[in-house]
Amino acid sequence: METLFEEQVKSELKSMDQRLYDMEEKIVSIDTKLTQVVDAILGNPLTKTGGFVNDIDILEDKIKELERKIEKQEEFKKRITWTIAIIIGAALVVQYITAVYSNVK
Numbered sequence: 001m002e003t004l005f006e007e008q009v010k011s012e013l014k015s016m017d018q019r020l021y022d023m024e025e026k027i028v029s030i031d032t033k034l035t036q037v038v039d040a041i042l043g044n045p046l047t048k049t050g051g052f053v054n055d056i057d058i059l060e061d062k063i064k065e066l067e068r069k070i071e072k073q074e075e076f077k078k079r080i081t082w083t084i085a086i087i088i089g090a091a092l093v094v095q096y097i098t099a100v101y102s103n104v105k
Contacts, residue, residue, distance in 0.1 A: 043051025 039051065041052050043054045
C-alpha cells in the first residue's frame with residue numbers, strides 16, 4: 001500500500017515539476033516580449049537609438065524649427081507690406097506735391 005502511495009506522490013511531484021517548468025518558460029517568454037515592448041517605446045538603452053520617445057523628440061524639434069521658419073516668413077511679410085505702404089505713401093505725397101506745384105504755376 002505504501003508503494004502505491006509513494007508512486008502517487010512521485011507522480012504528483014513529477015506533474016508539479018512539469019507545471020512549474022512550463023510556468024517558468026511562459027514567464028521567460030513574457031519577460032522577453034515585455035523587453036521588446038519597452039525597447040519599442042523607449043528605444044535601445046545601450047545605443048540610445050530608436051523608440052517612440054526618440055521619434056517624438058525628433059518631431060518636437062522639427063515642429064519648433066517649422067515654427068521659427070513660419071515666424072521669419074511672417075516677419076518678412078510684414079516688412080514687405082510696410083515697405084510697399086511706405087513707397088505708395090511716398091508716391092502719393094510726391095504726386096500731391098507735383099499737383100500742387102503745377103496748379104501754382
